Amino acid sequence: MNESHSHFSDLSLLVHPRSIALIGASERPDSIGGRTFENLTAWSDFRGELYLVNPGYAEIHGRRCVPSIRRIEQAPDLAILAVRADAVLETLRECGEHGVKFAIVFTSGFGETGEAGRAIEAHMREIAASTGMRIYGPNCPGLNNMNARLGLCFSPAWRIDQRSGPIGVATQGGGLGRAFIQAMDRGVGIGLWCSGGNEVDLEVSDFIYYMAEAPDIKVIVTTLEGVRNGPRFMAAALHAARLGKPIVALKVGKSAYGAKAAQSHTAAIAGVAEINSAVFRELGIIEVDDIDEMIDVASLLSRAEPTGREQxxxxxxxxxxxxxxxxxxxxxxxxxxxxxxxxxxxxxxxxxxxxxxxxxxxxxxxxxxxxxxxxxxxxxxxxxxxxxxxxxxxxxxxxxxxxxxxxxxxxxxxxxxxxxxxxxxxxxxxxxxxxxxxxxxxxxxxxxxxxxxxxxxxxxxxxxxxFDSAWVPLGAIASHAANMGLSEARTKALLAKIGIPVPNGCVARTADEAAQAWRDVANGRGVMKIASASITHKTDMGGVRLGIASEREAAEAFGDIHANGLRVCAASDIEGVLIEPMLPAPFVEVVVGIHQDPVFGHVCTFGLGGVGIELFGDVSRRLLPLTAQSARQMIEETRCHALLKGYRGQCAYDVDALVAVMVKLSDFVVRHADSVGELEINPLAVRPQGQGVVALDAILCHHGGEPAASQLPGGPFR
Known part of the structure; x- marks a missing residue:
């Protein structure tokens, strides 16, 4: 995983500031600035310096108030912005240039409103990058440090939200976060709540990383509408895992309805639910389905460390x-x-x-x-x-x-x-x-x-x-090139080069070549398939013929297959017709596919082959790179594992060879991660114990140049 993505700042002075400037402080009790002032002075145990900033006041409740952050001689650790949206950028710039380390921005009306708001957020990121000041927010409810009795927030509920404890909460949505916080009334002790709103700079990953190291936090809870930066999120989660801190997560946006709502709420990337869940499982994140479940699971984890053998x-x-x-x-x-x-x-x-x-x-x-x-x-x-x-x-x-x-x-x-x-x-x-x-x-x-x-x-x-604490995921690799495909024949040639068994095949460009190829490779019964990178579902368009038993049948089948191919793509896109021997039974068909997720990077999917993967959805998933151990776990997690072990007296199949192929595919994609978009073997025939596996069909999609292009074509494919 790219280490530049996984650098995390020390948030100690955000969570425990020695000095605070409240910009937009107010005497009006129902204003954002007024409620924040009251939370800091009446309902918090803050013993540092509190500076009040508002050009409209000389003093507030007997405390001196200055017109600008620049009038504070020693830059405070933290600035809290309770100002109008049109004043946020200039105020942030002044804070950053003055040497403020952190800024909390309550104000809404930015990325969640559309393109214009996102443009302003881009300027906020520029200020953070140029000054080194970290920004929390905008459009956020603030930060609550219950263990230190410090409310950096405008909520009227802060005064009663103070049952301290060992649970840290990092959320994207303020409402769901507060729903968890109010479980205090059921006896749940919570130490810290960070909710970064639109996450223009600091995000859930930063808070998780901090909580992983915080000595007063034992369990981390998070609600997510989307993961903005997959590598950073994975780095934070793995950091917590290595330090023995469980993470309990509620991910919204699993359905089409939920994803749309999440997009309009915090402009987050909802992600594909199945991929998110698979990544969470691999990172040890406990995914729950609602707030009640999250409360129960987190409270139990805060009381004991599980062994996995509990009675x-x-x-x-x-x-x-x-x-x-x-x-x-x-x-x-x-x-x-x-x-x-x-x-x-x-x-x-x-x-x-x-x-x-x-x-x-x-x-x-x-x-x-x-x-x-x-x-x-x-x-x-x-x-x-x-x-x-x-x-x-x-x-x-x-x-x-x-x-x-x-x-x-x-x-x-x-x-x-x-x-x-x-x-x-x-x-x-x-x-x-x-x-x-x-x-x-x-x-x-x-x-x-x-x-x-x-x-x-x-x-x-x-x-x-x-848990393998040494494992590091490959992570997301940006690629702006369009996806291009290799035909089955060319993909199989590549697989053969990296040591994955494929049938002894030959691509024919004419009927005569097809007859000759059948004689050379079919061994009595052959299969013929259209060879074209433009055609993915070959059976649907009449591009596959099974059980070819003679040269004459091969020549006739070539004509039919080629004619069907011309109905769906140009002649220049057809490489010919691939002829291979049919594989004798018994074998079990599985699928091994790797595709590039835009958030988390390359993910391997394993399951029952052929149409079974779509019909039954019996799959397991892992991030790359795979190890022999993780590949075997993937296989064992599926119901089709029972078939491979030898179901109801049938023979056992070669799971060791299957594991080896999965690792080889993973290693190949890791080496060519910047160019491989998708690589799938479907089906991969798993033969009886000791007889290995054979890739019966395969496809590769790539960005730009072909991976290992110098190796193609080769072998029996011509």
């Missing part, structure tokens, strides 16, 4: 609720703990005979009115040596019973390290609900939500065990 215990005062939770755990593919003998004995000694002591534990509501018994039973469950998470579904608000249970949850959690996960299922909250939250636990809202959060938690632990 779950269920503890409830309702038998039906315990059964429901156990059912959902099973359906999610998770494992219920088998309690150790000493746990069962402790529960037997503690609970009456009518309670269910084997996992799930049903203590019944009657038992829970005894605080001592409730505490002992829950502690025995959470102390079980085989148990890694305790799920406590609470179906109803039940007065004293749920209050005592809430107190037990809080007290036991202080005594054990195993995470206890309460699930408050009722719409009615009460003292028990408050007890849980005030005690530092976060009640989830539904059993299904909780089980999904546990599943995401465990899956992240499994990813950590496979």
């Amino acid at each position: 779950v215990a269920v503890y409830s005062f309702s038998g039906g609720t315990a059964a429901l939770a156990s059912d959902m755990i099973g359906l999610a593919g998770l494992t219920l703990t088998r309690f150790a003998p000493q746990t069962l004995q402790k529960l037997r000694d503690t609970l009456p005979g009518y309670a269910a002591i084997d996992n799930p534990v049903d203590v019944t509501a009657e038992v829970l009115v005894n605080a001592e018994v409730s505490h002992a039973a829950l502690k025995a469950t959470a102390s079980d040596p085989n148990t890694d998470i305790v799920l406590v579904p609470i179906p109803v608000e039940y007065g004293r019973t749920t209050t005592l249970l809430g107190a037990s949850l809080v007290d036991v959690q202080r005594e054990v390290s195993t995470p206890i996960v309460p699930v408050w299922m009722s719409d009615r909250t009460g003292e028990g609900h408050r007890t849980i939250i005030e005690g530092g636990l976060m009640p989830m809202r539904a059993v299904g939500n909780a089980v999904l959060a546990v599943k995401r938690f465990i899956e992240y632990g499994r990813w950590r065990t496979r």
Whole structure:
């Protein structure tokens, strides 16, 4: 990955400024400048220098106010701009030239409005580049540092948004970010919220990188409408992964509707949903589908580090609720703990005979009115040596019973390290609900939500065990040249040169050559295909004939195929007709394709071959470069892996040869990344164990000159 893309500035003086200039400060309490002033002075614990800038005031609430940033002798670390849109550029220029290190721009009316606004943002980037000042915004809600009790924002909610904690939040949309922030009312502790708005300079990637190194942040949360710079985003995510900081991401713009809304909101590139999701998985980013799921997953990750081998215990005062939770755990593919003998004995000694002591534990509501018994039973469950998470579904608000249970949850959690996960299922909250939250636990809202959060938690632990911290993605490589294609014949010649097996083929330009070629290569039964870079779907236009059994059939087929080709393209675009031997069964057809994503770079796709990839969508994806390990993981992630292993008594197929070909393709594209736009083998025939693979069809699209053009044509292709 290009290192110039992945340079990150130190944001310490943005997050913890020693001095601040509020430009556009105001006495009017409902103005942006007035609310920001109040947040900084009344509701923050800022102990540095605060300078007020506004030519309309000599003082504000007894504090001196100057007409320009230039009147401040020592340039502040941070300038906050609460000024009109038409004053933003000049104000930024003054700040940058005066030596301000960071500027937060609240003002909207720029890139999100159209071309004219984007042109102004280009000038903002020029100011950042020429002065070295970093710009946060415009069109942003500011920055909230809850752990330092510092509100660099104009929100009237700042005064109550101050439950500090280990979760860092980096968002592109202010509303979704605030939706997450207000999970504070459910007990979620949040340390820092950065929301860069239009991201004219600083972007989500910069905030993720900073949070990866911040000692007070354990988990990073992000909402994305688009990834502007793929290499920077991947570098930030990998930095977090290497430092053991999980990232939980909500990506909007997955559907055509959502992508359009995202484009009009922050002018972000929504990207292709499948590619985004594949990249997230590879980088260890936990992708969630809504804010509720994000809250649950992040809160669980902030409490423990998963191993990927977690087993779950269920503890409830309702038998039906315990059964429901156990059912959902099973359906999610998770494992219920088998309690150790000493746990069962402790529960037997503690609970009456009518309670269910084997996992799930049903203590019944009657038992829970005894605080001592409730505490002992829950502690025995959470102390079980085989148990890694305790799920406590609470179906109803039940007065004293749920209050005592809430107190037990809080007290036991202080005594054990195993995470206890309460699930408050009722719409009615009460003292028990408050007890849980005030005690530092976060009640989830539904059993299904909780089980999904546990599943995401465990899956992240499994990813950590496979993570190759030395791997670096190839990244996006700009190419402005138009895509041009190679014919199947020429693509196969190239594949042969790099050591990928292809059929022994020959391109005929006349019927007589076709008859001769059949005699030379067909070995009794041949396949004939139109050879043209202009024709991708050969079967659809009558460009393929199978089972050619004689020279006469070959000559006749040539005439038909060539005539069909002339109906869809010029004669000069037809190289001839490719004749090859038909491959004898058995074999499994798969597809291996590499294409260039404009945001993240070259991506490899693997799946069932032929039309199966379109019909079933059974595919896996990885960024380049592939390793033997990642290629094998790609294969194992698909359902067609069952066919390759030998399904229901069939023979096993040569997966080792398949892995080798995938790595060879990856290595070739990496060497020619600036010219290869797409390279696909479909189908690639995987033969029985030890017999290798054969590329039955292939296509390459390139930018400008052909990759390894000096090697073409060659071999049996003529």
